[in-house]
Structures are given as structure tokens and as C-alpha cells.
Amino acid sequence: xxxxxxxxxxxxNGTAQSLPSGALEKKLELKxxxxxxxGMDPTSPDLHLGHAVVxxxxxDFQDLGHEVIFLIGDFTxxxxxxxGRSKTRPPxxxxxxxxxxxTYFDQVxxxxxxxxxxxxxxxxxxxxxxxxxxxxxxxxxxxxxxxERDDFSxxxxxxxxxxxxxxxxxxxxGYDSVAxxxxxxxxxxxxxxxxxxxRSLQEHYGQQPQVVMSLPILEGLxxxxxxxxxxxxxxxxxxxxxxxxxxxxxxxxxxxxxYYLLLLGYSQEQITKMQAEVKSGAVHPMDLKKRMAHExxxxxxxxxxxxxxxxxxxxxxxxxDLSAGQxxxxxxxxxxxxxxxxxxxxxxxxxxxxxARRLIDSGAVQINGEAIKDFKAEIEWQSGMSIKVGKHRIxxxx
Numbered sequence: 001x002x003x004x005x006x007x008x009x010x011x012x013n014g015t016a017q018s019l020p021s022g023a024l025e026k027k028l029e030l031k032x033x034x035x036x037x038x039g040m041d042p043t044s045p046d047l048h049l050g051h052a053v054v055x056x057x058x059x060d061f062q063d064l065g066h067e068v069i070f071l072i073g074d075f076t077x078x079x080x081x082x083x084g085r086s087k088t089r090p091p092x093x094x095x096x097x098x099x100x101x102x103t104y105f106d107q108v109x110x111x112x113x114x115x116x117x118x119x120x121x122x123x124x125x126x127x128x129x130x131x132x133x134x135x136x137x138x139x140x141x142x143x144x145x146x147x148e149r150d151d152f153s154x155x156x157x158x159x160x161x162x163x164x165x166x167x168x169x170x171x172x173x174g175y176d177s178v179a180x181x182x183x184x185x186x187x188x189x190x191x192x193x194x195x196x197x198x199r200s201l202q203e204h205y206g207q208q209p210q211v212v213m214s215l216p217i218l219e220g221l222x223x224x225x226x227x228x229x230x231x232x233x234x235x236x237x238x239x240x241x242x243x244x245x246x247x248x249x250x251x252x253x254x255x256x257x258x259y260y261l262l263l264l265g266y267s268q269e270q271i272t273k274m275q276a277e278v279k280s281g282a283v284h285p286m287d288l289k290k291r292m293a294h295e296x297x298x299x300x301x302x303x304x305x306x307x308x309x310x311x312x313x314x315x316x317x318x319x320x321d322l323s324a325g326q327x328x329x330x331x332x333x334x335x336x337x338x339x340x341x342x343x344x345x346x347x348x349x350x351x352x353x354x355x356a357r358r359l360i361d362s363g364a365v366q367i368n369g370e371a372i373k374d375f376k377a378e379i380e381w382q383s384g385m386s387i388k389v390g391k392h393r394i395x396x397x398x
Contacts, residue, residue: 004028007064011213014261015057016189019196019212027183027211036061037182037210039122039173041073042100046351047107048234050218050227052300053262054186055111057215060265061184068117069180070108072101075123076172107237110300125179126172137175138168140204141197146170149193174198177210184211218262221247223255232358240348241301242326243393245309248293250391253278253285256292264295316394327398330381337378340365349389364390 008025018024027034038058040051062068077097105114129137146167147153155162170193177185177198185195192214199209217226220233227234235247251259257275260266277283290310297306312326328347338346341356344365350356357375359365365372366388367379385397 011057011060011064013267014053014215014265016214016216017192017212019192019214023211024184024213034061034066034183035069035181036066037069037071037177037180037185038187039071039073039076039176039185040104041077042097042104043077046229047104047237048227048229049237049263049296049300050220050234052111052237053218054188054215055108056263056265057186057213059112062113062116066184068112069182070112070117070119071176071180072104072119072121073173073176074101074121075126076169103238110237120180122172122176122179126175137171137201140201141171141174143167170194170197171201174201178202178205178207181207182210183208184213186213186215188217189214190217216258216262219255219258221250223252232355237300240326241297241305242309242312243349244301245293245297245306245313246391246393248296249289249313251289253289256285256289259296260292264292264299326393326395328395329398334381337380340372340377340379341375343379343381343387344389347387347389347395349387349393349395359389 004025007028011024012018036058038054058068058070074097078094105119108114108117147156149170152162152167173194174197176182177195178201181202182198185198187195192212195210195212195214199212202209219225220227220231221235222231222233225231225233229236235244239247248259257271260271260274261268274283274288278285278288290313293313294306294310297309330346334346340360341350341353344350344356344359350359356365360372360375363371363373368386369388372379381397383397387395387397389395
């Protein structure tokens with residue numbers, strides 16, 4: 001197999017689409033570093049494993065010597081991406097955008113080589129567009145084209161309002177590709193329309209159009225909805241590795257294969273072989289899930305974190321040694337009794353009261369084996385107390 005064929009196989013593995021067909025191979029045949037664009041609006045300071053799917057693919061391009069451009073959508077974040085929305089997304093303030101952007105780079109550095117990333121901000125060019133520039137840009141695409149987009153067409157059918165500025169979002173995202181002269185743009189399958197707009201605008205401006213590579217959307221812990229912090233089914237890149245490992249172990253045996261494919265880059269042939277071993281009884285699904293969890297933590301945290309997290313999991317849930325729970329010491333000035341939500345926050349088990357309510361309402365919070373059912377409960381805490389949050393997170397107060 002030629003080097004180009006090998007590179008193509010690696011780059012297209014795990015992708016949903018590479019459009020148009022055969023275009024990426026032609027780009028690789030140019031035998032020069034390609035400009036690879038990934039745009040992200042800083043709508044939240046926390047990234048999760050769902051974001052890692054596209055970042056891993058970006059790392060594949062980086063490892064093959066291509067120029068990776070990480071585009072921060074500081075201008076478009078002030079508009080609000082309508083993708084997947086049933087109503088207008090509230091725009092972010094300048095202060096929120098700046099605060100969220102701060103934490104992006106540390107998290108992205110877990111996956112990409114920061115020394116080989118070009119960081120750009122789309123306010124560099126979008127904020128400088130004159131009114132005549134904007135009119136010229138808008139003339140490149142029709143309203144009919146925009147309203148064919150799934151999000152907009154669905155909202156129109158349901159008589160949900162669409163603000164005019166939302167129609168500008170895909171046009172601005174497409175113009176980013178013109179400004180960067182990108183060869184390839186990566187994004188989730190929900191971004192395919194916007195990325196194709198980029199191709200159209202590049203052609204209009206006399207550029208060679210980019211290849212559009214869409215990555216599958218990773219399902220969250222529930223195995224149904226896409227991974228999302230707001231849905232409470234996400235595994236954050238800033239979570240403690242023990243917590244992340246435990247959450248990964250809670251995914252279904254069916255969803256496990258998606259994680260092998262999208263997060264770890266296993267080929268479909270490798271996955272088919274493992275599935276056959278499970279079906280024949282040669283391998284137990286639990287062993288493969290532990291292997292998957294270990295590899296995910298190694299990839300996005302470290303080998304040492306992965307081993308410690310696995311040891312903790314085995315002691316807690318296979319050997320039933322509750323003393324192996326994460327030891328947490330509360331500050332000396334912590335009130336006693338303490339509101340259950342504040343206790344969970346001090347443990348680092350939750351980040352918001354709404355998350356605590358979801359866990360408590362579903363019976364997923366236990367203290368010394370007894371479920372806490374009252375969101376307003378005041379807890380008399382003491383050393384040695386065992387607190388279980390979800391299926392696979394146990395804390396021990398010291």
C-alpha cells in the first residue's frame with residue numbers, strides 16, 4: 001500500500017463522511033502540508049469526550065505533518081450557533097467568551113501537540129466586514145438554501161421563530177474557510193451543512209474548495225442522546241480520572257464498541273474480531289470494557305492515572321472493598337450539618353445544583369448505603385462516611 005493510501009485509510013477511519021468522494025485523496029496527492037481547520041465556539045469552559053472524537057482526528061492530521069488550525073469562534077459565539085436548537089440560542093457576552101476561551105487550551109493540549117497548533121480567532125476578519133462586504137457575502141447563498149437546513153426547516157414547520165442573525169451563522173462559518181484558505185474542515189455530522197457552505201463560498205471567491213470531513217456524534221452515558229454536559233451524560237476532560245473511569249464502565253456493552261471506534265481509533269475489522277470473541281465466550285465483555293476504559297484514561301489523562309483508576313474500580317466494585325473509595329478531606333471550617341448539594345460540590349462529584357437534583361431524584365446518591373431522596377437534606381457528616389454518587393463513584397470522608 002502506498003503512503004498516500006495508508007494515510008487516507010488512517011484519516012478516513014471512524015469518519016461519517018468525507019465529501020466529495022475522492023477529494024481527500026486528491027488533496028493528499030499534492031504532497032504538501034494541508035491546512036486543516038477545526039472551529040469551536042467557546043460556549044462552555046468544559047470539553048468532554050464527545051469533543052475528543054473530532055480532536056483525535058485532528059491529531060491524526062497533525063501526526064502526518066499537516067498544518068492544524070484551531071479556530072476559536074469568538075465572533076460567532078456572540079451570535080449563537082443554531083445547530084441542533086429548537087429555539088434561538090442566547091448569545092454570549094464578551095466576558096463569558098473570554099472566560100471560556102481561557103480553559104480551552106489546557107484541555108485541547110491533552111490531545112493535540114500544542115507546539116504544532118495555529119490558533120486563530122474569527123473576530124480577526126468577521127469584525128472588520130463592512131456593510132458592503134456583508135451584502136456581497138450574503139449574495140453568495142440563497143434563503144432557500146439556508147432554510148433547507150434541518151434545524152431551520154424543522155423550526156419553520158413547527159412555527160418556531162428564527163431570528164435573522166441565526167441565518168448569518170452558517171455564512172460566517174463558511175467565510176472562515178475563505179479567510180483561512182482551508183484545505184480540509186473537520187466537524188461533527190451536525191456541522192455538515194455549515195462546512196458545505198464553506199466549500200460553496202471558497203468556490204465563489206476563486207479558491208480550491210475544502211474537503212468536508214464529518215465525524216459521528218458520540219453518544220453519552222445513556223447511550224441515546226449525544227454526549228452533553230447539559231444532559232448530564234458527559235465525561236469531562238477535566239474530571240478526576242477515577243470518576244471518568246467509573247463513568248466509562250457504566251456504558252452498555254453495545255455502546256462500548258462505539259467508544260472503541262471513535263475514541264480509540266480501532267478499525268472495524270478489529271472490533272468485529274472482538275465481537276466474535278465475546279459471542280463465542282472466549283472473552284467476557286467486562287474484560288473488554290475494562291481494557292477500553294484503561295486505554296481511554298491513558299489516552300486523555302495518563303498511564304499512571306489509568307492504572308490507579310482501574311485498581312480503585314476493581315477494589316470497589318469487584319472486591320467490594322469500600323475502603324478503596326476516593327478519600328476526601330473537607331475544609332476545617334465546613335459547617336455541620338451541611339446541605340447535601342454543598343457536600344457533593346465539596347467532593348467534586350458535581351458542578352451544579354441542577355446536576356445534583358437529577359442524581360438525587362433518580363436515587364443515585366447514597367450515604368453509607370442509604371439513598372438520599374430529599375434535595376434539601378441536611379447531612380451530619382463525619383469521618384469514615386461513605387458517599388456513593390452514580391454507579392461507579394464512591395468517596396470516603398477522612
